[in-house]
Each structure stands twice: as structure tokens, then as C-alpha cells.
Amino acid sequence: MTITLPNFLSPEPEKENPAAPAIPLPAEPEAAITGATTLSKAVTVPLGEGEAATLSQEAAVNESEAAAESAVAAEGAAWVTRQTVVAGSRELGLYRGMRFIRRFEETLLGLFEEGILNGTTHACIGQEADAAGVIEHLREGDHIFSNHRCHGHYLAWTGDALGLMAEIMGKEAGVCAGIGGSQHICAEGFMSNGVQGGILPTAAGIALAKKLKGEDTISVVFMGDGTLGEGAVYETLNMASLWELPLLIVLEDNEWAQSTPVALNTAGSMRARFEAFGLPVSEVESTDVLEISSHAEELVEAVRTTGKTHVLVIHTYRLCHHSKSDDHRPEEEVALRWQTEPLAVHRQRLAEADWQAIDASVEEELAGIVAKARALP
Amino acid sequence: MTITLPNFLSPEPEKENPAAPAIPLPAEPEAAITGATTLSKAVTVPLGEGEAATLSQEAAVNESEAAAESAVAAEGAAWVTRQTVVAGSRELGLYRGMRFIRRFEETLLGLFEEGILNGTTHACIGQEADAAGVIEHLREGDHIFSNHRCHGHYLAWTGDALGLMAEIMGKEAGVCAGIGGSQHICAEGFMSNGVQGGILPTAAGIALAKKLKGEDTISVVFMGDGTLGEGAVYETLNMASLWELPLLIVLEDNEWAQSTPVALNTAGSMRARFEAFGLPVSEVESTDVLEISSHAEELVEAVRTTGKTHVLVIHTYRLCHHSKSDDHRPEEEVALRWQTEPLAVHRQRLAEADWQAIDASVEEELAGIVAKARALP
Amino acid sequence: MIFAKELGAALRESLETDERVVLIGEDIIDPYGGAFKVTRGLSTDFPSRVRTTPISEGAIAGFSAGLALAGMRPIAEVMFGDFITLCFDQIVNHITKYEAMYNGKATCPAVFRVPSGGHRGYGPTHSQSLEKHFFGVPHLRVVAASLFHDPRDAFRDFLSQNTPVLYVEHKLLYPQHMRLAPNGLITTREGSTVRLSAVPREDCTATVLAYGYQAGLAADIVEKLAVEEEIFVELLVPAELSPMDWAPVEVSAKATGSLVTVEEGTAGWSWGTEVSAVMSERLFGLLRRPVSVVASEKTVIPSSRAKEGRMLVGSPQIETAIREAAK
Amino acid sequence: MIFAKELGAALRESLETDERVVLIGEDIIDPYGGAFKVTRGLSTDFPSRVRTTPISEGAIAGFSAGLALAGMRPIAEVMFGDFITLCFDQIVNHITKYEAMYNGKATCPAVFRVPSGGHRGYGPTHSQSLEKHFFGVPHLRVVAASLFHDPRDAFRDFLSQNTPVLYVEHKLLYPQHMRLAPNGLITTREGSTVRLSAVPREDCTATVLAYGYQAGLAADIVEKLAVEEEIFVELLVPAELSPMDWAPVEVSAKATGSLVTVEEGTAGWSWGTEVSAVMSERLFGLLRRPVSVVASEKTVIPSSRAKEGRMLVGSPQIETAIREAAK
Numbered sequence A, B: 001m002t003i004t005l006p007n008f009l010s011p012e013p014e015k016e017n018p019a020a021p022a023i024p025l026p027a028e029p030e031a032a033i034t035g036a037t038t039l040s041k042a043v044t045v046p047l048g049e050g051e052a053a054t055l056s057q058e059a060a061v062n063e064s065e066a067a068a069e070s071a072v073a074a075e076g077a078a079w080v081t082r083q084t085v086v087a088g089s090r091e092l093g094l095y096r097g098m099r100f101i102r103r104f105e106e107t108l109l110g111l112f113e114e115g116i117l118n119g120t121t122h123a124c125i126g127q128e129a130d131a132a133g134v135i136e137h138l139r140e141g142d143h144i145f146s147n148h149r150c151h152g153h154y155l156a157w158t159g160d161a162l163g164l165m166a167e168i169m170g171k172e173a174g175v176c177a178g179i180g181g182s183q184h185i186c187a188e189g190f191m192s193n194g195v196q197g198g199i200l201p202t203a204a205g206i207a208l209a210k211k212l213k214g215e216d217t218i219s220v221v222f223m224g225d226g227t228l229g230e231g232a233v234y235e236t237l238n239m240a241s242l243w244e245l246p247l248l249i250v251l252e253d254n255e256w257a258q259s260t261p262v263a264l265n266t267a268g269s270m271r272a273r274f275e276a277f278g279l280p281v282s283e284v285e286s287t288d289v290l291e292i293s294s295h296a297e298e299l300v301e302a303v304r305t306t307g308k309t310h311v312l313v314i315h316t317y318r319l320c321h322h323s324k325s326d327d328h329r330p331e332e333e334v335a336l337r338w339q340t341e342p343l344a345v346h347r348q349r350l351a352e353a354d355w356q357a358i359d360a361s362v363e364e365e366l367a368g369i370v371a372k373a374r375a376l377p
Numbered sequence C, D: 001m002i003f004a005k006e007l008g009a010a011l012r013e014s015l016e017t018d019e020r021v022v023l024i025g026e027d028i029i030d031p032y033g034g035a036f037k038v039t040r041g042l043s044t045d046f047p048s049r050v051r052t053t054p055i056s057e058g059a060i061a062g063f064s065a066g067l068a069l070a071g072m073r074p075i076a077e078v079m080f081g082d083f084i085t086l087c088f089d090q091i092v093n094h095i096t097k098y099e100a101m102y103n104g105k106a107t108c109p110a111v112f113r114v115p116s117g118g119h120r121g122y123g124p125t126h127s128q129s130l131e132k133h134f135f136g137v138p139h140l141r142v143v144a145a146s147l148f149h150d151p152r153d154a155f156r157d158f159l160s161q162n163t164p165v166l167y168v169e170h171k172l173l174y175p176q177h178m179r180l181a182p183n184g185l186i187t188t189r190e191g192s193t194v195r196l197s198a199v200p201r202e203d204c205t206a207t208v209l210a211y212g213y214q215a216g217l218a219a220d221i222v223e224k225l226a227v228e229e230e231i232f233v234e235l236l237v238p239a240e241l242s243p244m245d246w247a248p249v250e251v252s253a254k255a256t257g258s259l260v261t262v263e264e265g266t267a268g269w270s271w272g273t274e275v276s277a278v279m280s281e282r283l284f285g286l287l288r289r290p291v292s293v294v295a296s297e298k299t300v301i302p303s304s305r306a307k308e309g310r311m312l313v314g315s316p317q318i319e320t321a322i323r324e325a326a327k
């Protein structure tokens, strides 16, 4: 572990964002960036192929525990397991998934500052619970379509951090050989495109294919609140409803679209926009991964069993910049939301030693990934 | 009056459409196509510039009556007057307007059969009450945007039957010199385009211009039920609602879009689609021009006074083919709807002699227009 | 053998032989069977794979994208080719991007059928040949139907490969008889290009390159000029317009020393423009006159038949250009 | 004089001098002032006429159409020019149709600003130069910003006439210094075309035609080749790309006998293609070599900077082509 992380990547919330609240939150230990002591306890299932060898020892240690895991993990095949089982605990697994996404994104932003990366990126800092909570319930054969803010979804689904990092670095070993970059990623059961709106009918088309093939898998699409501005969305809602397609639409309302607050972009009611097309909506205002997950579980199950389109509206918040540029939101607004960021919320139900260990293991793993990715041709 | 009308243009309802009901409707007199006797009583205000000279005598006779007309006419300037005042009666005026539109369209269809016209046309037979009932409340400075099925709207607004007929005949004297044809018409305060959907944001843009200029006039757009399929519609609803634009959206739900019934095209609720964007909706299921008109009056007034977008959903029925081609709808379905076609409904409150006289005058006027248009270079 | 029927048969064959095929479009199911009746009968036999849609061209394209990404073979009908404008985002920023931007990890073989063209008095928004705006979209094939090409071959080809396709059907082709083995002219084939002439190439004084409905008009003129005036030119009718197979054009124009292109789309950045640019380079110094590009006037298509006839390319313009080029 | 600032000033002048002007686009109001900060400060001073919109490019175009038909002067910003795809229906089937199809009874002078181009690693959907698909749309003007053209002139021109405009702004221009009177090269103007050369035309051995960001790259190369190697060519930088003012090109290429066109868009049915077709005809037999068209590879624009650099036209490709043409 020799790479130096830029200052703002320090895990103390105050440093993660200057606007972070002054009120006390569970403090993050120094161990988080050295993280040697608790490693063997925390790591279970490898993230990314490149990691498999390195981590196989620890993985073996925890295998028996993992086998005894909850129904959720049991039903979920490789994808779910990868994200959710840490030392036999789904809750720790979810934490690790979110922590990994958070630190991956922060690391990315640091690399941009360093000038290592080019182009642009959209971090989902503050919204990690959406990716973790929804994707936990998906299984092999399901398909995710994501948007410009896709890293969290991608990592939660594939765990392939090295492939994504290399992709964003523009390396040949990137998941799309550096052609797609941050917004245009493809892997088994996963695609993203940075053009707003058009992914909705595409995801519905994938759902139609599933229906025609008689598969019992589902298509999931993630969209932002601002994307409700695109007409393609409504054409899709209409057809998905008429044709009864196995589609789950996850609307991540993070209150902002680039520089525009939801009130300047969105008339009337989000929920009603879906219901007007006869689509059932489940709405949750939360950054708690378990709360989001329980809504998602219900909806995923509903889509799977009825074969019909359902909508999950998650009211959340983006804590970082839109991409890498200025953030003109009121400081107090952002600060307030740091108090309820998903990691802090979820940590409250974990033993401190457990999440500290995970933090440390994430640091270690990420450092390894960055080092490897940098070294790639 | 020497032109021979094709058989199906005979004013008896049974002949207007083979699927027309067997149950008795007020019979239309022979006089309808000779129409000499009651002419001076029926004609008041000229339709189309070309007519002004010919009809000025009769117009003069009725001037004093017209001056004493109801508030509706008084407030309405040239446009309203032209359509609604016949021998001092708004009700007769509305009847004449609808009758004129009906016979104009039937005449067109006949001319197509004859091979005089080319291209295509979309008649609004069965929906005349929408045009008459809504446009009655518009005044100079207001703007109408219409669609492929625009003749009724155009005639109700401008009265310029000769210009329209010449246009569809492809004559230089046509309102757009024969370039636009049936679907692309422009006159003071009126435009149409045959591409579905795109006229919605355009009409809203016109409304925005009115708002920015501080005008107290409004923008009106007519759309069909099938056009609810286009994404442009929802982009417009959102922005019109956010920006509070003086726009009246008139949705003519005629239950069919070309060959497709509303149930195959439209999931959920039409009304809810507008309300989801915070737009007030008034819904009327009627072919009665007075009922439609009273809803329209309220909404036009609301748009004018609040400056905000309102929606009028009229559930009606198209009695003719979509354009000139096959009609695969169940015969009984169409037959049933002939029983409540707007002219029949409205005639019930008129004296038979009055509407007969109007029918006759319309025949005469139309014959003159056709003859003139045919003679044009 | 009427073109619309043959095309319908090609679609039927596609549905029959390939379970992945899905037809999608407005008003395409029975009894209506599409605005131009091409799909008549198909929904009755393949109800789940022939899907009539709401009036949502953007979603038709987007659903096609999704179907194709998921391994299906969507064939979308855009009722009037004019409305392909509403599919432009999906075609340019989604469908033709996926395979390349995902480094080959996905393919998106969606096919769009666009009934196009004028000469029917349908007016400015229902008569256009908008394919010119799709030529040169990277990773898109633009293919034109003609009476000289069996549509079965076209669809077999589309289903056997992974590139998205815009298939241009001129509306006036629908009621016409196929001319797969036309009398009067010698017919040979080179790839998707059909070569028609009254006499061997060595005796031709110009090469005419035309596609779609205009190719039929051109063939009639070529035949007439040969029979009546012994003016001999070679007509080339390619199916694939973009990317183009340049070889047959190059060989022919090199031999005749003179080239005319014909298209119904408006002039300026048109199909013929690219042909002219490429051939002017490849045959630099070898042509006896500049390439002549016949295209329609740069304006809207009038509804009035008389005005439409003057504005759109038709037989008179083609004949004039051929006579000139053959000199 | 930084281009983005000058452009902002041109928009400010438009708002100040013409009450009909309305700016419309995503995230264009203060404090953000647009993704590229061009409109910064304008909404504060003209709150009702600088309107930030939802993410609805189609409606931005449609609202612009309505504003323009109603006598206003909309200037729309499409955040990334890549998303102009979503305005294609409005531009092709509505905005550019109205004046002609209504026989002049209405005009629809909407202006679209499209921040375009690559070389920033933004990847396949945020780096394109899609103007090639808009060249040749009847009744549309496509105009390109460059460091050699004062944007004030452009907007004064747009506001003084009634044709819709697509105004192409290469993103890399924003932070650059204007070069209205560049040192080192003689600069003259003919209409919207700027002529740059180190020596009089008679001493130039080729004509280079380039626009936008590429024009700046070309100018540097022209200057370098003149200074370092006494290779003299004349550079023409038009603002108006479609329709083109052919006269300056024709005169120059006739004199030099050699013509190169440069653009960042992908090859095939590109800007240079039309130039080549037209000049090959007009200067038939007068050029000593075929027109050379420099354009980017026919594929998606990679995010990877290294790959992007190989795929997109940049200085190396331009220099190679100029050297060849000047021989």
C-alpha cells in the first residue's frame, strides 16, 4: 500500500466535502487508510477477475460462513453474493458495497484532479444505497441499463472495479477497451449510455425480448429526476404499460439535474406521471439501504411474477458535484444532507469494528486496483 | 347551381354513410341541394373574401339583427361573428358553421373520388362540434395550431372556404399557393402541420411569445388521441405548466388513431396524463356543440385570465374514414355513432325550417365555391 | 410479381425462418396491415412478433434498439419515411454507436423500413427522401429497394449480419411489377449492383447511377434512347447506398468516360455528391466531362402536382441529363 | 479576447438591441451560466428572456419554432451538439419547412447553438461534429464559429434575416484567443470567408479550406510551413458552411490548382465531399490533382485520448494533407 491518496479522500466526512456538517457523526478511524489489522475478516468474495488470485485465501476462510448465508444471498447467485455477503452478514455486505462505490468514486475524482484521467465523470456520492439496495435483488440473466451516473450500478452488478478503472483511464484493458469511457459501459447484463432519455425505450425493448423469449428474467433501468424532461420516457411508459413488459424503472430523484433544482424542471407530481400510464409506483424517501432494499425486493418480485412494469421512485440526494465542475448549491443544503448520507445511516446498525475493518479492506483493495490500472499499458 | 354532387353527398344521413342507422332522424329536405327559397334569411356574414361582394346584400339586411346579438358575439370580433350569427341567432350560427364544415368535407371526398384532387385528406366528419364550439370563443389575436385533420378548425376560424378549396386543388390562389395542401395551412392566427406531436411545443412557444409580449391573447392547439403517443407532448405539458403559458390544449379523442383503437394506443388515463403535470383538465363526452362550447368558454376564459395552460378533453367520434382509405371498424360501432352526430344533436333544438334554410344556403354557397375553385388557373 | 407483395413475402419469410424477427410499427397489424399494406396478413400468423405501436416513432426506434441488443431482429416500419426524423437520436446516438463503443461486446442489428418519396401530392411532410441525412452515419447501412432487387435477398442479408440498416422503399414502387429480368436490356449483377444496358459496355458513352424508384425511370429512358436514337448508356442500380461499393461504378465510368447520378432527394450534400467526389478523385483525368448530379430542388415538396412535378426529379430531368452525359 | 467571452458579449448585444431575442436551453441561467459558461450573467440582466429548460431538447426546438413563428428571435443552446439529434424532427419537418410550405406567410428564424467537437476525451456521445447531417437541409443555414470571425457579426446577421440557423461552436474554441487580425499571415475577407496566407495568392501552390476549430489548427500549419519551409498555401475559412458561397473557393483553387478541405466530422457524405463535387465540376480540367478531403475516421469517437487522437482529425492529418496538396 504505497500510493498516496489525495487529501480530500481522507475518510473523515468533514474532509470528504467541505460543506459536511459540524455535528458529530460516527468518526472514521485512522485505520481506514492503513487498514491492515482487520483485512482477513472483512474480505470475502473477490471483486473483479484480476483480484481473484490475490484474495483467494481470505475468500476461502469465509466460504463456510457464506454458504450459511440468508435466503437473500442464497437465491441471488454470483451477483448478489459478490456484493452482499461479508463475513456471513448481508448487512456488512451491503455496507462494503456502498463503501466500495463511495471510495471508488472519490478515488476517481482524485485521479481527475491529478490529471491522470480525461473526459468527464459523474459520481454517485450520496446515492450508493440505490445501487446496492436495488441490485441486491437482481440475478443472473437480468439486465441493467444505466445512464451517465453509472459507476455505482456497474460496480454493484459486476464488481469489476479494475475493468471500470482501466476503462476510465482509457486503457486497452478497460471493459470497453477505453472507447466507451465513463458513460458508455457494457458487460454481461449491463449497459449504459450518456444520452438522456433514449435508454428508457431501449431497456423496455430488452424487456420485450425477454417476454418474447419466455425468460423469467427482468430488465431494470436507472434514470434521474431531470431525465423526466425527455419525451422518450413517456413514450416508453405508455408502451411498457400497454404491452405488460417485465421492466423495473428506478427513478433516482437526487433533487438536482446538473445545476437545475427539481422545482425548475418538474411540474406536477413525479409519482402521478407514472400512474397516469397505469403503472404501479412505490415511492421511498430514504438513504437507508435496507429501506430502499425492502422496497426494491418487493418490486423486483412483482415484476418477476407479474411480468409487468413497476416503478421505484427513490428520493435521495447527490452530495458531490454534478460532474467535476462547479457546484452552486447552497452550502447549508448540502451540509444538511451529509448528515443522512447512506454510509453514516447504515453504520448505525453495524458494530464499529466491523465497518472499520471493511473500510480498511476497501482501501487496500482499491489501492491495489489503482496501482494495477495505472500500470496497465 | 349546375354542378352535380356525387351520390353520397346527398344530405340524407343514410346516404352520407352506408353504416348510418336505420332509426329515424330528422329528415333532410330536398331543398337542401336546391336551396333557393330561404336563402335571404339564412345568409348573413360572408365566408371568404371572394364571397363578400356576392353576398353583401343579404349581409346588409341582417346587420341590425347582428348588432343586437348576444354577448358572445359582441365580444368576439370578426372571427366569432362570422361563424355564429345567423339571422340574429348564435344557435343557428353554430349550426351553419358545423353544416358548412360537414358539407365542405363531404364535397372534398367527392372531388377526390372524381380524381380532381390529389394527395390525401383527413375529414373531421362527426367532430364538427369541437371546431365550432371551441373556436366560437376565440378572438382576433388568438392563435390556433392544428394538425392533419385541420379543415374544420380552419373554416371555423377563417371562413375562407375558397382559399382552402383552392389550396387542396393545388391552385395558385390557394391559401398557401398549393404548396401546403390539405395538412399545411397558414392564415392570420392559424397554422397546421401534418407531423404528429411537434405542433404541441410549437403552440406552447407561441404562447410564450404572447406572454413575453404582454399580450392578452391565447394560443390554442388541437391534437388527437393517438398523438398522445408522441413524447413531444409530455415535454410540452411539463414546460407549459412550469412556465405558466396561456395555452389551451384541445384533445379530440375520437376513439381511433388511423386503424388503431384507443385501447391499443393509450395506457392508463388520458385525464391523468395532463393532471400529472399539474394542468387543470376539463373533460366532456359529447357531440353537442352547446355542451362543448360551454366547457370551452370556461377554459378559454380561464386561460385568458390566469395566463395558465388548461386542457379540454373532448370524447367524440370520427364518422368517416381516417383519410380516404379503408375503414375496418365494426359497422355497428360506426352506425351507432351516427345517431349522435353533432348536426343531428343540435338540430333537435332548432326549428326545422331554420336549419333547412341553412342547409340550403350552405349547399348554394359551397356549390359556388367549388365552381369558382375549379375555374381557377 | 408486385413489389409490395414481394416485400410482404420477404417479411413473412423472415418471420418464418428466424424466430428472432419482430416487426414493429404503427398500424401494421391486420386487418389494416400497414399504411401501404405491406405487412398485411403477418400479424394474423405471427401475433406476438408483429406488434402495432402507439404513434411513438422515437420509442419504436428505442424498442428496436433494445430488442436488437437482446439478440432479437427487429424490423421497424416508419409509416412515412418523413418521420424517421423522430428516430434520429436513437439511430445516431444509440443504435449505430453500441457495437463500436462497447468494443464489440454487443451488437444492435435493427432494421428500419422507410416508405419514402413523392410524386403523389402528399405534400411537404409526407413525400420526402430523407435518406440523404443518413448517408455517412458511421456503422449504418443505407439500402434502397428497387424493382431490380428481390427484397428477399435484402432481408436475408440483413438477418445474416449485425449492422443496423435503413431500408428505403419508395412509395411508388409498391404497386409496380418487379423487373428482376427486364426485357430489352442486358442485365448482369455485381454484388448488390445491377447493371443494365442495351449493348456491351464498350459501346456505351455514359454511365448512369440511380437507385430506388428513380432507377426504374432511368431504365425506361435508357431503353428508349437505345431503341429510338441509338444512344447507348449503361445503367447501374446499387441496392447498398452507404457505404457504397465503388468498384462497379469506377469500372463502368472509367470505360464510358462519363457519369450521371440520379436521386429524388434534394440537391446539396446528397448521394450523388459523394459519388462525384469519390469518382472525381479515383478517375481524375480519366473522365471526359465532370460528373453530373441529378437531384431535386433545394426546397419543400409542394402538394400541388404541377409544382411537385417541377420540383422533384422525374423522367424529364433524367432524360436531359443522360442525353447530355452521353455526348 | 477569449472566444467564449466574445460569444457571450454577442448574445448580450443581441438581447440588448433586439427585444425579440430569447435565449433558451438547459442550465443556461446564473450562477451556472451554461455548461460552457457562455451565457453567464445574461439571465441576471434579462431574467424573462433567458430561460433555462428541463432536459427536453425536442421541446427546446419546438418552443423555439413557436417563438420564431410568433415574431420572436429564439437562440437555443443545445448543451452538447450531440443532442441536436433530438431536435432533428423540429428542424427538418417543422422549422425549415414553414416559410416555404406556407408560401412565405410565416417565417421561422430560430437559431441553434451547438457546442460540438472532440479532443477532450468526452467519448462517443459528447464529442461529435454532427453538422454534416444538417448540410443540405433545404432552407437551413449552417454557420461555424471560428477564431477568425467575430461572433457579433454572426448574430447581427442572424437577427437581420429570416432563415433558421445551426451555429456550430467547437468546444475547444471557448478558451482560445480570437485571431481576428492574426500576425504572421495576410488576412483579407470576402463575404463570410476569411483568407489567410503568408504570400500573395499567385505564389501559393494549394488552397486549404477549413472551418471552426480545425481552421485554427490549419492556420498554424500554414504559417509554420511558410516560415520553416517556404511552402506557401492559401487558407480559406468560411463561416457559412451550407449553403456555401462558392466564389472565393473557386477563385482560389483555380489560381493554386490544388484544393484540400478539412473538417472534424467523420468521412463520407461530409462537408468536403460537397466541396469536392462542386469544385471538381466547376474547375474540371483546371486542377492539377484531385480535391483532397480530410475528415475523421468513420466510427465512434473513443474516450481514450490516445485513441481519440488517432481517430479524429488534428494537426498531423492536416499537415500531411497540406504538404501533399502543395506539391
Ligand SMILES: Cc1ncc(C[n+]2csc(CCOP(=O)(O)OP(=O)(O)O)c2C)c(N)n1
Pocket (backbone or CB within 6 Å): A122, A148, A149, A194, A195, A196, A197, A223, A224, A225, A226, A227, A228, A254, A256, A257, A258, A318, A322, D026, D055, D057, D079, D083, D086
Ligand atoms: C439528451 C441529453 N441531454 C442533456 C444531457 C447533459 N446532461 C448530462 S447529465 C444531466 C443532468 C441529468 O439530471 P438527472 O436526470 O436528474 O440525473 P443526475 O445527473 O441528477 O443523476 C444533463 C442535462 C445529456 N447527457 N443527454
Ligand SMILES: Cc1ncc(C[n+]2csc(CCOP(=O)(O)OP(=O)(O)O)c2C)c(N)n1
Pocket (backbone or CB within 6 Å): B122, B148, B149, B194, B195, B196, B197, B223, B224, B225, B226, B227, B228, B254, B256, B257, B258, B318, B322, C026, C055, C057, C079, C083, C086
Ligand atoms: C409523427 C407522425 N407519425 C405518424 C403520422 C401518420 N398519421 C397521420 S394521422 C395518424 C393518426 C392520428 O391519430 P389521432 O392523433 O388520434 O388523430 P385523428 O386522426 O384521430 O384525428 C397517423 C398515425 C404522422 N402524421 N405523424
Ligand SMILES: [Mg+2]
Pocket (backbone or CB within 6 Å): A224, A225, A226, A252, A253, A254, A255, A256, A257, A258
Ligand atoms: Mg438528478
Ligand SMILES: [Mg+2]
Pocket (backbone or CB within 6 Å): B224, B225, B226, B252, B253, B254, B255, B256, B257, B258
Ligand atoms: Mg384519433
